[in-house]
């Protein structure tokens with residue numbers, strides 16, 4: 486899943502307004518960011534197989550460290566521990582930020598299950614693999630992603646306020662950009678090479694995190 490993950494991050498702002506949206510976007514895309522890094526390091530693997538799903542040509546051949554259920558639980562646990570320690574150091578006894586951030590990290594796996602082919606392993610690569618395969622239906626998978634993003638945006642706009650132009654419309658304009666990028670990806674030719682794809686993915690995700698943290702600061 487792509488932009489649907491962002492919808493979950495936006496919605497989480499309703500639970501706790503004090504968590505930076507940049508952090509929530511980083512958390513929701515953490516396993517993809519890790520995946521791109523592991524691809525560039527040669528540890529995880531994917532290939533481009535045109536036609537493998539109707540929506541995209543991505544064949545995830547080996548990604549147990551970023552995308553298995555066990556790894557997702559461990560990464561979510563790690564985020565919980567880090568943010569629990571950070572909040573204890575800052576004198577707060579509030580576990581909420583740690584819980585929200587960990588839940589967002591874990592949500593990535595379950596949203597991916599909706600769209601991926603059965604390629605998401607439970608443990609290691611040779612374990613049972615999950616995936617409902619909605620990417621085989623371009624319209625349904627695109628609609629679900631857009632719906633989750635719009636619902637998240639609506640909750641975000643309801644739980645934060647701004648009187649400036651940038652604060653009022655910035656996030657809406659950026660969400661339209663994200664939807665257009667997702668739709669454009671349906672018509673783009675397959676990426677020519679994996680390293681280029683991973684580098685672009687990594688830079689794009691970090692750019693999105695940067696833009697939303699900047700826009701979020703414009704809303705109280």
Ligand SMILES: [Zn+2]
Nearest residue numbers: 486516517597
């Ligand atoms: Zn993913």
